[in-house]
Amino acid sequence: xxxxxxxxxxxxxxxxxxxxxxxxxxxxxxxxxxxxxxxxxxxxxxxxxxxxxxxxxxxxxxxxxxxxxxxxxxxxxxxxxxxxxxxxxxxxxxxxxxxxxxxxxxxxxxxxxxxxxxxxxxxxxxxxxxxxxxxxxxxxxxxxxxxxxxxxxxxxxx
Amino acid sequence: xxxxxxxxxxxxxxxxxxxxxxxxxxxxxxxxxxxxxxxxxxxxxxxxxxxxxxxxxxxxxxxxxxxxxxxxxxxxxxxxxxxxxxxxxxxxxxxxxxxxxxxxxxxxxxxxxxxxxxxxxxxxxxxxxxxxxxxxxxxxxxxxxxxxxxxxxxxxxxx
Amino acid sequence: xxxxxxxxxxxxxxxxxxxxxxxxxxxxxxxxxxxxxxxxxxxxxxxxxxxxxxxxxxxxxxxxxxxxxxxxxxxxxxxxxxxxxxxxxxxxxxxxxxxxxxxxxxxxxxxxxxxxxxxxxxxxxxxxxxxxxxxxxxxxxxxxxxxxxxxxxxxxxxxxxxxxxxxxxxxxxxxxxxxxxxxxxxxxxxxxxxxxxxxxxxxxxxxxxxxxxxxxxxxxxxxxxxxxxxxxxxxxxxxxxxxxxxxxxxxxxxxxxxxxxxxxxxxxxxxxxxxxxxxxxxxxxxxxxxxxxxxxxxxxxxxxxxxxxxxxxxxxxxxxxxxxxxxxxxxxxxxxxxxxxxxxxxxxxxxxxxxxxxxxxxxxxxxxxxxxxxxxxxxxxxxxxxxxxxxxxxxxxxxxxxxxxxxxxxxxxxxxxxxxxxxxxxxxxxxxxxxxxxxxxx
Numbered sequence: 001x002x003x004x005x006x007x008x009x010x011x012x013x014x015x016x017x018x019x020x021x022x023x024x025x026x027x028x029x030x031x032x033x034x035x036x037x038x039x040x041x042x043x044x045x046x047x048x049x050x051x052x053x054x055x056x057x058x059x060x061x062x063x064x065x066x067x068x069x070x071x072x073x074x075x076x077x078x079x080x081x082x083x084x085x086x087x088x089x090x091x092x093x094x095x096x097x098x099x100x101x102x103x104x105x106x107x108x109x110x111x112x113x114x115x116x117x118x119x120x121x122x123x124x125x126x127x128x129x130x131x132x133x134x135x136x137x138x139x140x141x142x143x144x145x146x147x148x149x150x151x152x153x154x155x156x157x158x
Numbered sequence: 159x160x161x162x163x164x165x166x167x168x169x170x171x172x173x174x175x176x177x178x179x180x181x182x183x184x185x186x187x188x189x190x191x192x193x194x195x196x197x198x199x200x201x202x203x204x205x206x207x208x209x210x211x212x213x214x215x216x217x218x219x220x221x222x223x224x225x226x227x228x229x230x231x232x233x234x235x236x237x238x239x240x241x242x243x244x245x246x247x248x249x250x251x252x253x254x255x256x257x258x259x260x261x262x263x264x265x266x267x268x269x270x271x272x273x274x275x276x277x278x279x280x281x282x283x284x285x286x287x288x289x290x291x292x293x294x295x296x297x298x299x300x301x302x303x304x305x306x307x308x309x310x311x312x313x314x315x316x317x
Numbered sequence: 318x319x320x321x322x323x324x325x326x327x328x329x330x331x332x333x334x335x336x337x338x339x340x341x342x343x344x345x346x347x348x349x350x351x352x353x354x355x356x357x358x359x360x361x362x363x364x365x366x367x368x369x370x371x372x373x374x375x376x377x378x379x380x381x382x383x384x385x386x387x388x389x390x391x392x393x394x395x396x397x398x399x400x401x402x403x404x405x406x407x408x409x410x411x412x413x414x415x416x417x418x419x420x421x422x423x424x425x426x427x428x429x430x431x432x433x434x435x436x437x438x439x440x441x442x443x444x445x446x447x448x449x450x451x452x453x454x455x456x457x458x459x460x461x462x463x464x465x466x467x468x469x470x471x472x473x474x475x476x477x478x479x480x481x482x483x484x485x486x487x488x489x490x491x492x493x494x495x496x497x498x499x500x501x502x503x504x505x506x507x508x509x510x511x512x513x514x515x516x517x518x519x520x521x522x523x524x525x526x527x528x529x530x531x532x533x534x535x536x537x538x539x540x541x542x543x544x545x546x547x548x549x550x551x552x553x554x555x556x557x558x559x560x561x562x563x564x565x566x567x568x569x570x571x572x573x574x575x576x577x578x579x580x581x582x583x584x585x586x587x588x589x590x591x592x593x594x595x596x597x598x599x600x601x602x603x604x605x606x607x608x609x610x611x612x613x614x615x616x617x618x619x620x621x622x623x624x625x626x627x628x629x630x631x632x633x634x635x636x637x638x639x640x641x642x643x644x645x646x647x648x649x650x651x652x653x654x655x656x657x658x659x660x661x662x663x664x665x666x667x668x669x670x671x672x673x674x675x676x677x678x679x680x681x682x683x684x685x686x687x688x689x690x691x692x693x694x695x696x697x698x699x700x701x702x703x704x705x706x707x708x709x710x711x712x713x714x715x716x717x718x719x720x721x722x723x724x725x726x727x728x729x730x731x732x733x734x735x736x737x738x739x740x741x742x743x744x745x746x747x748x749x750x751x752x753x754x755x756x757x758x759x
Contacts, residue, residue: 030336032343032365033755034390037434037471041460044453059338076290077343077364078311080335106383109304109368110297111289119311130471181406181692205533209693211719213708218716229706231693231721235533235547238554242693262536265729273370283320288363288758291318297371304368304375 017152021065021091022144023053028064028088030081033071035098035130042133052140061087066143067120072100073113085120091153093143096122097136099129162202162237170195182240189245192254196230196243200259203236207260210267212274216300224248226276230256247276255280273298319347321359327351331740335364339442339744343754346731346743353739358732362725365754373718377684378404379478379659381718386472388720389756391434392427392699394463397476402557403694403705404478407687410657415603415649416480417558422596423475424558424696425589426463426493429500430456431699431751432540432582432589439579439748440511443520448507455503458496465492478685479658480651484605490597497590504586512580521576525734525746532573535733536726539701540581541750545573551697563595578749605649657685684713693721700724700751722756 029039043049043057050056058064061084073081085094096116099105102125104114116122123146126139163183167174173195176186187195208231215222224246233240247253255278256263267278268287275296278284286293292310295302321330328349334340343364349357369388373381385400386393398420405412412420437452460470465486467475475482486492511517527535532545542549550567552560568584570577647661659678664671677683689711695704704721727750735743 031341033367034387034471036341037390040434040453041457041470044457045450046454046457059336072365072367074364074366075307075310076366077335078309080364082311084336107367107372109372110302110306110308111366111368113309132470180690181694206538207536208702209704209706209719209721211706213717219710231704231706235549240555240693240695260536261531261534261733262726262729265725269725285318285320286363287361288366290363297368302371304371 013154014152015148017154018148018150021152022147024056025052025054025066025093025140025143025147026056026058026064027054027066027068028059028061028084029057029068029070030084031070032073032077033098033100035070035100038128038130038133038136039068039070039097042136047133047137049137049140052137052144054140061085062089064088065091066093066095068095068097069101069116069120069122070097072105072107073116073119074111075113076111078113078119081116082119093123093147094120095124095126095139095143097126097139098131099127102127105129159237159239162234162239163241165202166198169198180242182242184242184244186244186246189247189251189253192245193256196256196259199232199241199243202234204232204234204241206233206235207231207256207262207266208233208240210256210263210270212270212276212298214274214298214300222246224251226274228253228270228276249275252277252279254278257281272296275299319345319359319361321347321349321357323349324357325349325351328356333743335361339747341438341752341754343758344728344747344752346735346747348735348740348743350740353741355735355738355740355743358735360728360731362728363758366758367755369720369759370718373715375714377679377681377713378687378715379678379685381715382477383472383474386474387755388722388759389431389699389703389724389753390471391751391753392431393471393473394423394427394467394475395431395696395698395703397474398424398558399694399696399698399703399705401476401478402696403692403707404685404687405652406694407690407692407707407709408478408654408657408685410479410652410654412480412558412652413649414559415484415600415605416651418596418599418603419481419485419650420476421558421560421563422485422493422593422600423463423466423481425592425596426459426496428589428699429586430459430463432586433459433500435699435748435751436507436579436582439575439745439751440507440517442744442748443517445511445514445517448511451503451507455496455500458499462489462492462496465489477658479654484650485600489600493593493597497593500586500590504583508583512583518576520742520745521579521749522574523572524575524738524742525749526572526574527730527734528573531730531733535730537701537730538723538726539698540578540585541573541727542701543567544570544577544581546571551695551702555695557694557696559596559599562599563592565589565592575745575749603649682713686711686713695721698723700727700753700756703756720756720759722759724750724752724757728752728757 096102101116124139124143128135173187173191178184211229213227226247230243272286272288328351331348334345345361347359348355385396388396433452433456437449441449464470467473529545565588568581570581651658660671660674665675687709691708693706695702701723706719708717710716734746
């Protein structure tokens with residue numbers, strides 16, 4: 001009985017936590033290339049990413065929840081990306097923004113990494129070269145869904 | 159416009175191996191006289207060095223005597239004239255550096271070194287600029303394969 | 318690799334970037350400071366090296382155009398134009414007048430969006446985020462024009478070898494005039510907010526000054542060279558397309574500091590809008606006889622045919638992106654030399670010759686084969702002279718393609734520009750360069 005009620009409280013608390021987390025994503029935009037133009041468009045007032053609670057950009061990995069990889073990852077910048085991911089505190093999610101971050105895109109040569117998921121685990125892929133803001137929001141909503149439904153990690157959870 | 163070209167031609171009769179009027183005047187000169195030629199250009203109003211690049215003629219349909227060709231583009235504000243200056247150079251030879259005439263030659267020559275492996279004599283600080291230090295070889299050479307990756311991170315296998 | 322030689326014993330080495338909000342993700346600067354003053358520095362680029370030049374040596378000419386979009390991604394249309402111009406010069410083909418007017422109009426729209434993002438980013442980094450929001454609104458209006466004309470917002474691939482992809486849509490004038498009107502309003506507002514703002518003046522006046530001689534020696538072109546007071550603009554010095562026919566002024570600065578660069582860019586946007594307005598009139602003069610009033614929607618045509626028993630053929634509207642590739646406007650936007658341009662879509666879909674033509678155009682090993690030789694063609698890009706140096710060995714892929722990237726030259730002077738300034742000044746100086754990774758690192 002006690003165990004069951006404990007489960008009940010845990011799941012409810014998980015769901016509240018998920019709800020809170022999905023609407024207050026602190027985004028770290030790892031902007032390297034062209035997709036940055038669309039990221040700015042999505043973030044500014046016309047499309048307004050803030051409607052989805054992802055408007056606050058933090059440029060310190062320690063303060064951010066979502067690493068948004070915006071643009072081509074070259075072999076030269078790969079260690080930098082890895083280090084930033086490692087520095088982020090849990091819970092953290094990664095979004096690959098644009099075809100280059102998803103799979104390397106049209107760049108298949110000596111200097112590019114074929115997708116950011118070769119370096120860090122990616123939660124949501126947003127295709128497009130670059131993706132239109134509507135696509136970006138679709139991706140963000142997918143991420144919100146994922147955050148809501150995943151088991152949450154919290155301090156006294158056992 | 160004609161006068162300045164005639165002036166260059168008459169001053170460097172021996173140096174100019176070949177002259178051609180394409181979309182801009184093209185001079186092919188001897189490698190030994192590059193520095194004196196460029197210093198003459200700089201004095202005669204060619205104040206902007208537009209570009210330095212190299213061409214690797216390894217896979218050119220006809221065999222060339224020397225593998226590389228260095229290509230300069232200069233621009234004169236006074237005459238509103240762009241000119242192209244070229245000279246041939248072999249793999250093991252060193253090219254003269256223009257850093258004493260133009261300040262942007264520093265980075266441009268570093269790029270040529272990085273991409274083609276041509277060394278510049280008299281360059282103050284010749285090192286890679288676009289690629290990383292662990293990178294072996296020079297990517298824009300014709301014998302460097304397009305997809306040969308040299309990852310910096312372990313786990314990023316060549317695929 | 319960064320290499321910095323310590324010049325003083327009391328100094329401190331500070332690393333900025335590559336993942337720093339003001340470094341645009343792709344730059345690393347290591348500065349040696351004495352107190353707050355920068356005494357020595359080294360700049361590293363190449364974090365966005367994507368092998369454009371190597372890739373171009375493996376693609377046929379028309380297939381390189383999408384890659385040129387991604388060089389200076391704040392103004393992709395100008396890059397398309399530069400590359401197309403180089404190939405056309407090598408082939409010796411002439412582009413029809415209307416295509417040239419469209420090219421110039423689109424170039425100037427791209428220039429405005431380029432300057433908008435640059436000025437906005439620079440001011441944002443000095444602390445005024447409102448301006449970023451305002452200016453992005455203006456850019457959104459121009460992107461609407463680009464979107465409805467080219468079918469894409471950023472990576473347009475619109476200007477092709479021998480012409481442009483499609484004619485402008487019917488509501489082009491309407492959209493553009495609206496964008497210009499709104500942008501003028503926003504620019505006035507920004508001017509009121511910023512140009513006499515004492516904080517902004519203190520952060521930009523006399524900062525990052527480079528003398529005329531140094532600017533020339535560093536190969537400066539574009540707004541940064543003009544900010545020092547030297548008159549050089551590719552559009553005036555070696556005019557291409559219809560630039561000789563349109564009237565515009567080239568704004569010049571005096572001191573060559575960050576403030577002058579901001580001023581020059583603001584004035585250039587106004588001049589670009591003037592050019593676009595003249596282009597709109599020129600476009601009206603050369604407009605093809607449109608049969609569009611006969612066009613009906615596909616759904617409408619279907620419903621009509623149900624009730625209308627008489628034999629009547631209706632033209633069905635094509636998708637907006639194919640508009641202009643219709644036969645009637647084809648002559649206006651593509652070169653007369655059919656060997657080097659793709660056939661109109663209707664021909665491809667309806668005749669065997671059209672399909673063969675299309676295949677010959679796109680297949681590897683056939684395609685466009687320029688004569689052996691080399692060419693350098695330059696356009697006035699957002700940051701200055703954007704040149705394409707092309708070497709052809711007579712095959713359908715370029716033997717070598719080199720881009721004269723204006724911001725590469727500007728970046729090479731950064732070390733000298735920040736010397737003697739405070740650390741906080743690095744940000745506006747770097748912002749005023751408008752470093753675009755795709756162009757600098759290629």
